Amino acid sequence: MNFDILLNTLVQGSMLLAQAESQTPAQPEPDFRGHVWLAYGFVIALLALFTLFVLFKLGKTQQRIDHLTDRFEKTHPSPGSGSNPPVSEG
Amino acid sequence: MKDAFKILVATVLVAALYMLPGFESLGARTKWLSGAGIFIALCFTLKSIPLGVHLIVGWALVIETLRQVCHDVPMKEIMLGESYLIFYFHFPSAITCLAMFLMAGGISFWQLKTNDLKWDQSAAACIELAVIACSITLLTGMTWAQAAWGRPWIWSDPRLLTVAIMWFTYMAYLMFRMAIDDPVKRARFSSVLGILFAINVPLVWYAIRLFGEESHPMELTMEGTQKEIMTYTRWYGAGAFFILYMALWRLRASSMRADAKCDQLEDAFMRQKI
Numbered sequence: 001m002n003f004d005i006l007l008n009t010l011v012q013g014s015m016l017l018a019q020a021e022s023q024t025p026a027q028p029e030p031d032f033r034g035h036v037w038l039a040y041g042f043v044i045a046l047l048a049l050f051t052l053f054v055l056f057k058l059g060k061t062q063q064r065i066d067h068l069t070d071r072f073e074k075t076h077p078s079p080g081s082g083s084n085p086p087v088s089e090g
Numbered sequence: 091m092k093d094a095f096k097i098l099v100a101t102v103l104v105a106a107l108y109m110l111p112g113f114e115s116l117g118a119r120t121k122w123l124s125g126a127g128i129f130i131a132l133c134f135t136l137k138s139i140p141l142g143v144h145l146i147v148g149w150a151l152v153i154e155t156l157r158q159v160c161h162d163v164p165m166k167e168i169m170l171g172e173s174y175l176i177f178y179f180h181f182p183s184a185i186t187c188l189a190m191f192l193m194a195g196g197i198s199f200w201q202l203k204t205n206d207l208k209w210d211q212s213a214a215a216c217i218e219l220a221v222i223a224c225s226i227t228l229l230t231g232m233t234w235a236q237a238a239w240g241r242p243w244i245w246s247d248p249r250l251l252t253v254a255i256m257w258f259t260y261m262a263y264l265m266f267r268m269a270i271d272d273p274v275k276r277a278r279f280s281s282v283l284g285i286l287f288a289i290n291v292p293l294v295w296y297a298i299r300l301f302g303e304e305s306h307p308m309e310l311t312m313e314g315t316q317k318e319i320m321t322y323t324r325w326y327g328a329g330a331f332f333i334l335y336m337a338l339w340r341l342r343a344s345s346m347r348a349d350a351k352c353d354q355l356e357d358a359f360m361r362q363k364i
Contacts (some may be wrong), residue, residue, distance in 0.1 A: 046222065
């Protein structure tokens with residue numbers, strides 16, 4: 001007799017549990033798309049920044065080259081330039 | 091004419107590989123050999139293309155990869171869900187960084203053999219770019235790990251660990267370079283380090299086989315046409331990133347060489363004044 005009561009309680013309990021589980025709202029699937037686009041943005045931005053950095057460095061080097069060329073031309077004037085002393089004829 | 095011929099040969103090689111019926115079913119050795127052939131052809135061809143064109147093509151290919159990821163590939167993978175999308179930028183960066191570290195090792199060896207400083211600048215530029223690719227690999231990997239495993243890092247994973255060691259060693263290489271002023275001495279020491287550190291690259295590649303199993307996903311669990319699209323986009327991305335990194339390498343190496351020339355000229359002027 002006691003066993004029947006115990007069995008009934010167990011069955012009812014498990015049914016109640018199953019009902020409660022079915023009523024609980026399903027866990028929303030985590031959204032990782034934000035992470036993905038953030039990672040893509042980071043990669044593209046990093047590579048773009050590196051490209052700009054190297055181009056900027058090249059620009060600076062070009063300025064240095066121009067400056068050095070000016071200095072070289074001042075110290076070593078070419079034969080055709082006006083800064084040369086006139087060559088006397090005869 | 092010679093350059094045009096090189097470009098033609100490389101294009102035919104790539105096209106032949108893509109059109110080969112049943113390329114996927116070929117043996118691993120054949121795949122490796124054809125991959126190596128294309129790699130060598132690309133290296134010879136890219137040098138013949140004007141730098142500006144090379145840079146624009148590289149960027150265009152990377153943007154096209156992004157377009158394929160947004161429109162063509164499935165948005166979810168069976169096991170990993172949508173976090174797997176990071177893979178399309180993570181994998182190309184990883185492959186590129188390994189290839190460039192190996193290349194830097196080879197160039198460093200050549201520098202030691204020829205004693206020509208231009209190879210030292212090439213190796214340094216190559217390593218700078220590879221460190222950037224390695225940083226991208228680590229950061230995208232950590233973002234992915236956070237999404238897939240719930241934590242950004244697993245210390246027991248041999249591949250993660252070897253990549254981290256590789257990143258630290260090459261950062262040390264770059265700092266070491268900054269610490270030496272004499273270009274000849276710097277070139278010699280950097281070359282030795284470049285060769286020594288390149289030994290770590292095969293270790294990263296074979297980490298799983300050597301040190302046991304890992305948590306790293308090796309294959310995407312999809313079937314049919316979806317898997318084909320995923321595989322295609324994955325290798326397209328790898329090629330696109332590699333071409334862009336090559337262009338950036340050429341740009342950086344030319345900037346370094348120009349800087350070195352300027353330094354030499356300035357030294358010559360100073361000596362003349364004294």
